[in-house]
Amino acid sequence: MPRNPERRRALTDAGLRVLAAGGARGLTHRAVDTEAGVPVGTASNYFRSRDALLGALGERIIERFAPDPDVLARLAAREPSRELWADYLRYIVERTTRQPELTRALIELRLETARRPGLAAILGETLRRGFRDDVAFHATTGLAGGPFEIALLHYALDGLLLDMLTTSIGAEADPDKVVEAFVDRLIP
Numbered sequence: 748m749p750r751n752p753e754r755r756r757a758l759t760d761a762g763l764r765v766l767a768a769g770g771a772r773g774l775t776h777r778a779v780d781t782e783a784g785v786p787v788g789t790a791s792n793y794f795r796s797r798d799a800l801l802g803a804l805g806e807r808i809i810e811r812f813a814p815d816p817d818v819l820a821r822l823a824a825r826e827p828s829r830e831l832w833a834d835y836l837r838y839i840v841e842r843t844t845r846q847p848e849l850t851r852a853l854i855e856l857r858l859e860t861a862r863r864p865g866l867a868a869i870l871g872e873t874l875r876r877g878f879r880d881d882v883a884f885h886a887t888t889g890l891a892g893g894p895f896e897i898a899l900l901h902y903a904l905d906g907l908l909l910d911m912l913t914t915s916i917g918a919e920a921d922p923d924k925v926v927e928a929f930v931d932r933l934i935p
Contacts, residue, residue, distance in 0.1 A: 759807035802869030
């Protein structure tokens with residue numbers, strides 16, 4: 748298997764552009780090669796199966812969404828409070844809406860896992876790792892709530908992002924006020 752991490756990143760970024768433009772049906776190894784401007788067969792050398800390609804795209808999305816360590820350090824240095832919870836959630840919303848095509852691609856990949864058990868295993872581990880990181884952040888900062896409350900906030904934020912980045916229900920709610928309401932209602 749090829750080991751060039753720069754080429755792998757270029758291929759996954761090209762794959763994300765293809766996925767964002769044409770959905771999962773338009774995503775092929777050949778389409779990724781074309782988008783990346785590399786010889787035909789390059790993507791399949793890096794990602795042997797469609798599930799491997801889709802899984803790598805999920806990993807790349809999470810990598811690109813990774814929080815800024817300086818921002819996390821500033822948040823972690825604060826006293827635990829509802830305002831800290833809200834600021835942390837606001838930061839998640841800001842990161843995921845700054846690059847809306849990535850969030851849409853992640854939604855597309857998550858839908859695809861319902862049809863592809865191999866992808867479900869690959870992407871599921873990536874998503875569970877992110878959830879464990881969130882639980883660990885909350886434990887180290889002393890924020891109220893445990894894994895269950897963090898899961899509830901994930902479910903709530905996923906719905907908010909789906910509404911913000913796809914066809915909206917039209918509630919026209921301010922995302923900042925929604926985040927505050929999530930914290931007020933879900934955190935003991």
